[in-house]
Amino acid sequence: MVCTANDLQEWKDFPKGLRVLLLDGDTTSASQIRSKLEAMDYTVTAFCNENEALSAFSSNPESFHVAIIEVNANNGHWSFQFLETAKELPIIMTSNIHCLSTMMKCIALGAVEFLRKPLSEDKLRNIWQHVVHKAFNAGGSVISETLKPVKESLVSMVQPKQENEEQNCKISKETENVLRVHENDQEQSAGCDKYPAPSTPQLKQVSRLLDHGDCQDQINCLSEKESGEHDNETKSVETTCNNPIDEGNLLTREPHHMLRKTAVKKENVSGDGSKSEVNMSRHPDNIDSGKDNGGAAENLSKASVPNSSCKSNQKKMKVDWTSELHKKFVQAVEQLGVDQAIPSRILDLMKTEGLTRHNVASHLQKYRMHKRHILPKEEDRRLLQPHHTRDPIHQRSYYPYSHRPIMAFPPYHYTNPTLSMPPAYPMWGSQPPASSHPATVQMWGQPGYPHSQWQPSDQSWQYWNPYPGLQADAWGCPVMPPEQGGYSSYPQNTSGFQNAGGHAVENCHGYSMPQNSFDIHPAEEVVDKIVKEAMSKPWLPLPLGLKPPSTEGVLAELTRQGICNIPQINGSNTR
DNA sequence: GGAGTAATAT
């Protein structure tokens, strides 16, 4: 069906030109879908008549890579028949109707997705993924010969990334093994950034569960948008519910296959191309039996009457803060800055459907708490710098990015950092030589404080550093965006002193402190450079080690320059 | 009613 080897060799800009069979009895809807698809460079052949579509496919199955089939009240039987007929083709069902049993039946019969109308660009944009998915995941008996070249071609695209991505995606060894057994492992890479595929994580879960024989404990479902929390820009999310399903109600010609198909995930891409999805899971002990369908699709929850249970259950879904999601969170937080980084705004920025303000708030709380444990350690390191004094004037140095705050902190951290200081020197004393270790949270973290994913040693850590070129030793550690100019070359830059212990550390601008600058003094030229920079940019916070001039000195200087009228600020009195 | 925090539950 899909494409020949030649097709793929020529297919430089996949998925452009991917051929879509579109059946929609509603001509208006059909033309809308068609124009959207064509705008995305898909090649669309539209039918409004079932028989035409079927005969077109039957006569030349290789004309199509993917099908979008509308299900309506009248053509249900035909739709199922088409699903049976075109098993090799990834078929996306779409409908205005919300009928759980129909959706279940479609999915069980092999439909890759069930989308509620209207089909937005976001819904349509990634339908190519189903082609890839099918190529990789269809069972040997189902995959067509023509799909194999697709798979091979894409494997070569996916493979080089795979090793890294496997780590980044935190795939458990167990899962990896399962996937290898299933010969579907390439797909998992597609579940990562580059070639996201709609069903990947869920498939992994389902595969694992199947292998462990407890698949009834978990199906994947799609949540509907959380009411009122998201605008139309928000994207569908994927939720994973630990819901038992009544398999007896599902049509299945091949139970394993059916379940795999049930693991349909809906994924959309936000404007910037990033995924906007969230994995959610429910605690098994919260399961309602029977009618709990878990909202097997976005549409389901709205569609089916019993879905009230799904909706209510959604409350109990647990957000899986994947590195990807967390990255988004951090980006939102950083984009907002200290003043604006509040749950609702973060939520808005993240544009991740299924995520609630509460989810964000909870995560934010944890985020802040973690930072709270991290920052004092950084301050400790700064405090060891020569010339540094802890008089209040220098307190702004504790939070050197106040002009563009990265994150909100509890006030006591920058109003009186000394109060929150854990014992500093013992920590220093216990440091391993910086030459053998880049500084990590592990080195600085308080004993007993939870580590795991909060640490850079974690594989997902790299996702959490918004500026991979820079070191960040803490979760969300403020690091200077590269575009922020010379400011970051100040030695107090958080990322600039990762390697405590008197070794040269490059900050993000390649500015390098001399060896032993920590132990003794910065080289004079370094000091000069810092002083010059500070003087040329008085609006920036002072680097550590530099004292601001006294008020008297400033006034005297102003007077010398003939400036005698100084407006009163904050009650400070001048002449 | 949202936000922040701490405590507690799951």
Place this chain on the structure above:
DNA sequence: AATATTACTC
């Protein structure tokens, strides 16, 4: 351990 929920305060 991670996340959600709750209670409380602002």
